[in-house]
Amino acid sequence: MTNPTIRPRTALTALALGLAASLAAAQAYPTKPVTLVVPFPPGGSSDALARAITTPLSQSLGQPVIVESKPGAGATVGADYVAKAKPDGYTLLMGAVHHTIATSVYKKLPYDFEKSFAPITTVAMVPNVLVVNAKSPATDVKSLVALAKASPGKLSYGSNGNGTVQHLIGTQFSSIAGVELLHVPYKGSAPLTTDLLGGQVDMSFDTLTPLVQHIKGGKLRALAVTTAKRSSTLPEVPTLAEAGIKDFNQGTWFGILAPAGTPKDIVAKLNAEMVRIIQSPEFKKRMEEIGAEPVGDTSAQMAAQIRDDTTRYARLVKEAKVAID
Template structure:
C-alpha cells in the first residue's frame, strides 16, 4: 500500500499548484458564457451586452450573453452556482440576489459563499414612473390618488423579492398608502404593460424606461436614490418629494462560481475594469442612465455582505417571504 510521506505530499501539492497555474495561464481557450438572470431588455441585459462586446476582443474568445430568467433572478444564479468553476460560466449578478437571501425561505445556493465576486459593473438609479396619461404629475399627487383609492393603484416589479418590490413596500409604508404589487419576470414585460396602462406605476431601474421618459410616453416623478440622476437632472428625489432619507438604487456586477482559480478571477477583473473605465463604456452608460464602477473582488464582496444585512432588515420590516 502506497503511503504519503512529507516529501511526497509537498511534491503532490506543488504539482497540483503548477497544473492550476498552467490552466489559468492558458485560459480562455473556448467561448465564455455570461448568464443574465432576467429577460432581455432590462438593465442587466444592457450592461452585459455593453461589457461583453469589448471583453470578447480583449480575451480573444467570444463572450456569449445567455438569458436564464425566473424566480426573482435566483434561477440563473442557481445555474451558475452549480457550473464548473473554470471561468467559462459567469453570472451578471445584482443587488436583487442579496435580497433573495432573506426573502426566499429555501435557496439552493448561498450568495456569499457560492460565488467569487469579480467586479461591480455599474450602479443604476431606480425611478418612480407612471404612464404619461396618468393624472399624477408629482409624488404628492400620486400619494393623494393612492389614499383616495386604497388598494386600487398597482406597481410592477421585476419579480417577488427584487429591489423594485422592496422599494415599493418602503414607499407605501413611508407614504402611508395601500398599493398593489404586481410581479413580472423582468423589465421588458413590465415596461410593456406600463406603456399599455395595465399597471399604474413602477420603481424600475432607469435603463429600460429612460427613452420612454424622454419620448414623453412615461412620466418620471422621482428617483429613489439620495442624489438626482445626471441623466434626468430635473427629476427630484423621493427624499426631496417628502419621503425623508429615502435612498435605494441597484448595482449590477459579475461573479464566477466559488472555487474559480484566483488567477482567472484576477484576469477577468483586470480586463473588465479596463473596459468599464474606458471613455467608450462611460459614454454608453450615460446613454442608459448608469454609473460605471469597476471595483475589486474584495470591494464587491464587502458590498454584498453589507447589502445582505441591510435588506434582511427591510425584508423583515416589510414581512416579505417566498416559499
Template sequence: MSKSRIFRQAGIATALTLATTLAGAQNWPSRPISLIVPFPPGGSSDVLARSLTDKLSQTLGQPVLVESRPGAGATVGADFVAKAKPDGYTLLMGAVHHTIATSVYKKLPYDFEKSFEPVTTIALVPNVLVVNVKNSATDVKSLVAQAKAAPGRLSYGSNGNGTVQHLIGTQFASQTGVELLHVPYKGSAPLTTDLLGGQVDMSFDTITPVIQHIRAGKLRPLAVTTAKRSSTLPDVPTLAESGLKDFDQGTWFGVLAPKGTPRDIVVRLNAEMVKIIQSPDFRKRMEEIGAEPVGNTPEQMAAQIRGDTAKYAQLVKDAKVSVD
C-alpha cells in the first residue's frame, strides 16, 4: 500500500472520529451524568455538590447524580474520573486536597494538572479551628498552653493524610511550637462525630460540616485559618490575628472533567454552572453553610491549580509529609 493511500486512510479515520465526537457533543447530554465526590457524604464537598446538581439537573434536562467514592485523601475518586471516558458523563468534584496529593503521594496513578479539564471553581470555604465545648480553651493562646503542658496528648482530626486539614495542623504545630497527635479520617462526617463525642480534641475542618454544631453550642470556634475573617463567623478571629504570622489557608471546591472531554461540553458546563453559582438562591445557600461562591473560567481554575500545586509542594516538603 502506498504512503499516500495510508495517509489518506488515516485522514479519513481521524475525520470520522472527530465527526463522531462532535456529534456526540452536540447531542449531549442524552442520559444521566455522574458527579463523583471523593469524600463520604456529609462534608463540604458533598453539600456543595448537591446544592449545584439540584439546579444543574434542571438546566441540562438530565439527572446529575452525586456519587461518593472516598478514600486515600480524595485520590480514589479522582483516579476513577481520570480513567473515565471523556464524554461529559463523568465529572469530578475536585478540591484543594488534590493539589496537595500531587506532592504527598509518591505514586499517584494520574496527574492532576494533566489528567483533567477544569470546568469551574464552585466556592471557597474557610477552615476553622474548633474544639469540643467541654474543652476549657477559649482562644488560641489557651489551647497552645494546653498543648505545651502535655506534648503529644492533644489530637486533631483531618479528612485524611495529605489533605489541607492535615497540613494546616502541621503548620499550626510548627508555628506555635507544640506537638499534636494527627488522627486521619475518611471525611468530615466521621471526623465531626468523633469531635462531638470527644474522641479527638480539635479539628481544622471547613466551616460547612461544623457550623450547625457551633450554632448549637456543641463546638467552640477559636480561629479561622484564612487571612480574612469569615462573614459566617464574623466574631471569630483569624489565626494571624491570634499570633500566627501570615497564616492563610482555606479550601476550594470545583468541577473537573476527564482530559479530552470535548471543548463545547466543557464550555456549556461552565456556562450553566456559573449561571447557577451567581444566582441569588445559590448565594443564599452558600451563606448558610459558610462558603463563598466563585464561578470562574476553566482557564482561571487551571491557573489556580498550578499555583496551589507549587504552593503546597513547599509546605509538604517543610512538613516532611509523605504517603506511600
C-alpha cells in the first residue's frame, strides 16, 4: 500500500529545497555587472539620479552597476527593453512618472507598466519649474500669460517628449491660464535645455535638475515651480498657485524597477541597499545640489504610487485629449 505521508513530505521537501535555492541565489547575487537602463538621453534628471546612486551601489553590491541610456518614444523604448529582459536582477530600469502617463497616452504599448515590472524603490522626487530664457521679456507668470494671449499659438514650450509629464503640465497650464501654446517635443532634457538656452524654444516645464545651474548662472529665469510648495533649492521662486495659476501640484518622481518575475529575495536585497544609500548624508547632500528630494520607500509603497498616478494621469490625459498611435 502507498504511504499517504510520502507525497506531502515530498512536496514539503521540494518547497524547502526551492526556498533554500532562492535564498542562496539572493545571497550570491550579484556575481556579475548590473545594468541600469535610463530611458532618456544623458544630461537629464533620470541620468543624474542614476549616476548618483550607481556609484555607491556598485561598492555595496561588490559588482559594477553600469548606466546605459536607451531613449525614445517618451521613455517607452527603454522600458520595453527592460520589460523583456531576463528577470534575474541584472537589468533594471530607472523609471519615472512618465511611464504612468504613457499607459494612457499610447494606444498600444508592448508592455503593461503595472504588470511587467517589480518596483524596487523611489529614488527621488524632483520639482518641475517653469523657465524662460533670461532674455525673455517675461519676468513673471503674469507677464508670460500676457505675452501668450497677445500672440496665440506663437509662444512655444519644450518637453521631454509626447506624453511626458512636462507635456501634460504644459496642456494643464494652457487650460487654466486660458492661453494657446505651441508644444515642441524633444527626446530628453539635454537637447531641450540646449534649445532653451539658444532661444529656439520659449519656455519649458522641465524638472529642476538639468536647469538649476543655468538658473543660478543667470542664463535662464525661473518663473514658478509646479509643486504645491516651494523648492528648498530655489526658495525665492513662487509656486504656480502663488503666481495665480490655481489647482497645480505636479512633480516628477524617479524610481528603480526590475522585470516582473525577478526573485523577491533579490528585489528585497536591492531595496535594502538602495534605501540605505538614499538615506545617507552623502546622497542627501548630492540631491540638494541638483534640486531633488530623496525618497527611499518600500517596494509596496512604490507600487501604490504607480497605481495612483496611473489612475490620476488617465483622467488628465483624457481631459487634455492627448493620444499617440
